[in-house]
Amino acid sequence: xxxxxxxxxxxxxxxxxxxxxxxxxxxxxxxxxxxxxxxxxxxxxxxxxxxxxxxxxxxxxxxxxxxxxxxxxxxxxxxxxxxxxx
Amino acid sequence: xxxxxxxxxxxxxxxxxxxxxxxxxxxxxxxxxxxxxxxxxxxxxxxxxxxxxxxxxxxxxxxxxxxxxxxxxxxxxxxxxxxxxxxxxxxxxxxxxxxxxxxxxxxxxxxxxxxxxxxxxxxxxxxxxxxxxxxxxxxxxxxxxxxxxxxxxxxxxxxxxxxxxxxxxxxxxxxxxxxxxxxxxxxxxxxxxxxxxxxxxxxxxxxxxxxxxxxxxx
Numbered sequence: 001x002x003x004x005x006x007x008x009x010x011x012x013x014x015x016x017x018x019x020x021x022x023x024x025x026x027x028x029x030x031x032x033x034x035x036x037x038x039x040x041x042x043x044x045x046x047x048x049x050x051x052x053x054x055x056x057x058x059x060x061x062x063x064x065x066x067x068x069x070x071x072x073x074x075x076x077x078x079x080x081x082x083x084x085x086x
Numbered sequence: 087x088x089x090x091x092x093x094x095x096x097x098x099x100x101x102x103x104x105x106x107x108x109x110x111x112x113x114x115x116x117x118x119x120x121x122x123x124x125x126x127x128x129x130x131x132x133x134x135x136x137x138x139x140x141x142x143x144x145x146x147x148x149x150x151x152x153x154x155x156x157x158x159x160x161x162x163x164x165x166x167x168x169x170x171x172x173x174x175x176x177x178x179x180x181x182x183x184x185x186x187x188x189x190x191x192x193x194x195x196x197x198x199x200x201x202x203x204x205x206x207x208x209x210x211x212x213x214x215x216x217x218x219x220x221x222x223x224x225x226x227x228x229x230x231x232x233x234x235x236x237x238x239x240x241x242x243x244x245x246x247x248x249x250x251x252x253x254x255x256x257x258x259x260x261x262x263x264x265x266x267x268x269x270x271x272x273x274x275x276x277x278x279x280x281x282x283x284x285x286x287x288x289x290x291x292x293x294x295x296x297x298x299x300x301x302x303x304x
Contacts (some may be wrong), residue, residue: 006273007204007275008271009092010271010274010275011267011268011270011274013089013272014089014090014274015089015090015252016088016089016090017252018154028088030087035207036175038207038208038209039204039207039275039278040087041087041209041210042208042209042210042278042281042282042285043274043275043278044087044090045210045214045285046274046277046278046281047090047246047274048090049214049215049227049281050225050227050242050246050247050277051140051223051246051247051249053223053227054224055129055227055228055231055247056128056129057125058125058128058129059130060123060175061126062142063124063128063205063292064123066128066145066146067117067120067121067124069146070120070124070145070146070149070150070153071113071120072128073146073150074113074116074149074150074154075113076206077150077153077154078113081241085123
């Protein structure tokens with residue numbers, strides 16, 4: 001297997017959605033190709049770091065403000081709709 | 087090396103019941119759906135818009151749009167996937183308004199010939215994120231993902247941060263499954279490459295720095 005072929009399959013490999021034959025070929029490649037091993041390992045870490053990060057968490061005070069605003073806008077829409085029907 | 091562990095999703099067993107109750111006029115049921123998903127929608131919106139105020143607007147507009155169009159939700163997909171689709175569209179509209187000089191479309195193919203081929207292959211420290219404080223790490227991750235094209239950011243956040251399946255991501259973004267996979271691979275590889283400078287091992291002066299040649303004969 002060439003490195004370019006390995007890269008092509010990397011996403012399915014990391015997602016665990018790959019048939020057992022291809023998986024064996026990829027792992028055989030990983031066993032001797034240090035560069036692909038590093039790319040695979042650091043790509044996996046990239047995903048885990050972003051997934052576990054608290055990036056763009058919604059602060060509680062802002063969440064409360066947004067929920068109130070959404071409820072008010074939905075209520076206003078409901079009132080307009082029922083006025084229209086009346 | 088094993089596959090990444092999938093993110094455990096929220097139980098959806100009662101989601102349909104909440105949606106049906108909301109359709110029938112039960113506002114408390116809709117408020118429960120807001121409580122369940124507002125953090126996710128905010129995260130997605132900020133990833134796409136890269137702007138806090140825009141993300142706040144997107145959260146409001148997406149939920150209000152979902153509320154006013156609830157009767158059109160037929161239940162063929164999960165409510166959350168339907169909501170994400172609305173939120174992504176709202177976020178892209180914000181982005182287009184903010185950057186009118188650049189067209190922003192999920193269909194755009196921003197491929198350059200070799201943007202997927204790793205140029206620098208440097209091993210990382212065992213727990214690279216622990217070299218930084220939480221605030222420093224957030225800043226690094228924020229600046230790094232900021233540099234990706236919107237189409238890549240969006241696929242990456244839905245698949246890898248929010249844990250949607252490839253099929254759900256394709257549905258939420260109106261993209262084909264191969265298009266989602268191709269964008270995801272490129273997003274992951276570009277982020278990895280950009281994070282190298284922050285996370286690579288400092289103890290090896292002569293570490294492996296060779297580009298992948300593609301022929302496997304190294």
